[in-house]
């Protein structure tokens with residue numbers, strides 16, 4: 001797949017002047033490309049809500065609020081915080097499984113989240129171009145139908161791998177509470193001796209949150225910045241599925 005031009009997937013081009021192939025053959029300008037299918041978009045926004053809930057409640061699990069007056073059962077504050085964390089955790093984990101399934105059955109853009117062409121020279125020259133663009137060293141960035149090359153790197157190394165770590169460590173801790181014999185303990189109990197002991201799992205789970213927080217801050221900044229300064233639509237693409245090009 002070409003990393004730049006919009007010309008590699010003629011079937012998905014939409015042009016006002018006729019069929020897709022005719023449009024390309026006649027050199028008509030490409031108006032939009034259908035990139036993100038509905039399940040990918042739905043997953044993205046559900047995942048945003050789940051991760052926001054997980055980060056806020058997780059932070060308070062790690063740094064609990066000052067003690068409330070009266071019996072704990074009168075207000076059950078930490079209980080509600082933990083309940084919200086575990087509910088969002090199930091949504092996050094099932095969503096991730098669904099997203100992996102969609103990488104197999106969806107279009108080729110659905111696979112970008114899990115693949116990285118690190119052995120291709122062209123990929124690294126695109127990374128360099130993107131870095132130069134961010135550093136204001138080149139006047140124009142490349143045009144990307146899917147994710148830009150730096151986004152792909154961050155999505156695999158900061159999002160996908162950290163998400164797998166969070167699910168494994170999270171369900172290992174959950175299995176401790178649910179006790180031996182629970183499905184979480186049976187499936188994820190091995191994580192605790194692998195990392196040392198329970199506190200080590202807490203520490204890795206906690207550190208994982210900050211990796212995700214850094215990813216989210218840079219991701220939202222880059223998405224909005226590229227929407228304004230780049231050559232194609234970004235935020236609206238994750239809503240409608242269509243990428244439109246400015247030039």
Ligand code: HEM
Pocket residue numbers: 040044047048049051052109110112113146147148151155159216219220223224234235236237238
């Ligand atoms: C918790 C917060 C968020 C997380 C964890 C997150 C995660 C992700 C991931 C994993 C993808 C890749 C999607 C895929 O290929 O399946 C993605 C794409 C995208 N996200 Fe987010 N996102 C978050 C918030 C947002 C917000 C608030 C916006 C809007 C301002 C946004 C805009 C986008 C856009 C535009 C893309 C597509 C980028 C492209 O086409 O290259 N995201 N996001």
Ligand code: HEM
Pocket residue numbers: 051054055057058059061062063082085086089090092093166167169170171173174175202203205206208209212
């Ligand atoms: C993006 C995903 C997640 C984030 C950001 C996150 C964040 C956190 C944080 C910061 C803590 C406190 C750790 C500490 O300092 O001890 C925590 C605790 C915990 N998390 Fe998560 N978590 C995530 C996913 C999950 C998942 C998928 C599960 C699975 C059930 C889970 C289950 C737990 C459990 C059981 C605890 C310990 C609760 C306690 O000790 O009372 N988390 N989480």
